[in-house]
Amino acid sequence: MTAAEESPLLRVTDLTTHFRTDRGLMRAVDGVSFTLERGRTLGVVGESGSGKTVLSRSVMGLLPRGDVVRGGTVQYAGEDISALDEDGLRRLWGREIAMVFQDPMTSLNPVVRIGRQITEHLRLHTGASRADARAKAAALLKSVGIPEPERRLREYPHQLSGGMRQRVMIAVALATGPRLLLADEPTTALDVTVQAQILDLLRAQQRQRDMAMILVTHDLGVVAGRTDEVAVMYAGRVVERAPTRTLFTNMRMPYTEALVRSIPRIADPGHTRLAAIPGRPPDMTRPPAGCRFAPRCAYARDKCRAEQPPLRESGEPGHTFACWYPVGTPEGAAALERNRKEAS
Numbered sequence: 001m002t003a004a005e006e007s008p009l010l011r012v013t014d015l016t017t018h019f020r021t022d023r024g025l026m027r028a029v030d031g032v033s034f035t036l037e038r039g040r041t042l043g044v045v046g047e048s049g050s051g052k053t054v055l056s057r058s059v060m061g062l063l064p065r066g067d068v069v070r071g072g073t074v075q076y077a078g079e080d081i082s083a084l085d086e087d088g089l090r091r092l093w094g095r096e097i098a099m100v101f102q103d104p105m106t107s108l109n110p111v112v113r114i115g116r117q118i119t120e121h122l123r124l125h126t127g128a129s130r131a132d133a134r135a136k137a138a139a140l141l142k143s144v145g146i147p148e149p150e151r152r153l154r155e156y157p158h159q160l161s162g163g164m165r166q167r168v169m170i171a172v173a174l175a176t177g178p179r180l181l182l183a184d185e186p187t188t189a190l191d192v193t194v195q196a197q198i199l200d201l202l203r204a205q206q207r208q209r210d211m212a213m214i215l216v217t218h219d220l221g222v223v224a225g226r227t228d229e230v231a232v233m234y235a236g237r238v239v240e241r242a243p244t245r246t247l248f249t250n251m252r253m254p255y256t257e258a259l260v261r262s263i264p265r266i267a268d269p270g271h272t273r274l275a276a277i278p279g280r281p282p283d284m285t286r287p288p289a290g291c292r293f294a295p296r297c298a299y300a301r302d303k304c305r306a307e308q309p310p311l312r313e314s315g316e317p318g319h320t321f322a323c324w325y326p327v328g329t330p331e332g333a334a335a336l337e338r339n340r341k342e343a344s
Contacts, residue, residue, distance in 0.1 A: 007078055008035035009212045010059070010180060015072035015082075017058045024285040025069065028054040030236035032072075038179070041206060041213045043223030043244070045259065046233035049281050052216045053102075055233070056182045059214070060099055061089040076180070094125045098173035100202075102185040104165035108157040114141075115153030118172055125176040140171040144201055163194035167201065174205060181206065184216045199226055220259050224248065229318065232256050235282050235292035238311070242319035252314055252326040255293045291324070299325045299335045 017029040029051045036042050044052050057063055059074055061081065074082040081092060101107040109117060118140065119133035128136065134153070141149035144167040157165055166186060173181060183202055187195035203226050206213045215227055223230050223244065230247045232240040232255065240253035251257055261275040279296035282288055290307050294300040301324070309322045325335035 007075075009038045009077060010036040011073075011075040012059065013073045013075070015055070015058055015074065016070065017054050017063065018069040018071075020067040020069065021285060027236050027284045027287060029058055030284075030287075032233075032236075032238050034231055034238065034241065036180075036212050036214065038212055039206075039210045040229070041203075041215060041227045043227035043230040044214060044216045044233060045218065045220055045223055045230060047218060047259075047277070047281060049284075050233040051236040052218075052233055053184055056099070056184050056214060056216050060093070060097060060182060061086075062099070094121060094178065095176050096178055097180045097182070098176075098178040100166075100169050100173050100181065100183040100186045102188050104162070104169045105157060107169055108165060110157055112156075113153065114155055114157065114160070114168055118153075118168075118175060121172055122175050136175070137171075140175055141168070144168075144171045144174075144205070145197070146171075161194075162190050163198065166190065166194075166198050170198070170201065170205070174209070177209065179211060181211050181213045182216070183213060185218070186215075187217075187222070195222075202226075219263075220248075221263050232259070235287060236284060237292070237322070239293065239323075240319075240321040241311075242314070242316070242321075246316055246319050250314070250316065250319070250328065252319075252321040252328065253293075253323050254297045254299045254325075254327055254332075256321075257327045258296075291322070298339060299323075299327070299332055301325060301335050301338070 013033050015029055015032045019026045019028060032055060034042065044055065046052055061084065072082070073080055076092065076097065081089065115134060115137055118137040119130065122128050122133040122136055137153060138149040141152055146152055146164060146167050160168065186202065187198050190198060199222060202213070215223060217223060227244050230242060230244050231238045232253060234255050240247065240251065240256050247256065251260065258277045262277060264274060277296060282292050282295070288294060288305070291300065291304045291309055294304040297304065303324050309324050311320045311322045313320055325332040
């Protein structure tokens, strides 16, 4: 086994993506580091605006060239792809790294038939003949659960349901056998039943092809049974990362706890009020000096508002978090009790 095969498939180190705006530098991704092994699935969760989508696009290199300040490194299979130009990235897109976007209606060309959108992708990356590409396109549609694939190849995107369009997007992404798939909110516009089908499909394809996958979502319920690890993002940073089971049974970051509490539960009586997180995410052109979650946190003390907590080990393998007063610890319980007394 070569050194590249022994190393993680993806290694992201201190990645930053800042946008120049009229109001100043907007820190969309602000020092994110993680690794992803071959065949593993990482869930990236957080509220809208936490930096999840910009992180996935930064990994892919799908960012505008102007008014963007980049930093850090992205290594894929041992190669620093963050230093590649557009031609170098095109060599990887599709063949090695692929992406499923949020809204298939805006990702698919509305005036081009489904078949052509898949076969052009195949012919570009594999050099297949027109007939071979069409045969493989039909097989791909069948593999992602689309009935009558030959008929679907002749249809336009608007003739398909939302779930079918998303399956087409997955087929396009999987067409050339990538080793890494990024799925950015792949079920946002779909109803609950179709969401489950799409997520199960992604999981099955990932296992069948031994792909690594990054599943980006705002819903912790989505990653609960479909990922190996979870990274929780808030205000451009990873504030907790752990194996999935550890995160749900032994979370340490108050933001993670707040996300879990906001999930509706079937066991709750009808008309139960949802547990919303108070306040709103910070303005990332002027982030707070200390912990960025402090203004919304029930555990926050003066230290939280003054000093930014570093990521530290919890004592369990692979579990890191950034908090001065962690959930489930004596210091966290004491901070929560003091805040309650001071508020009463």
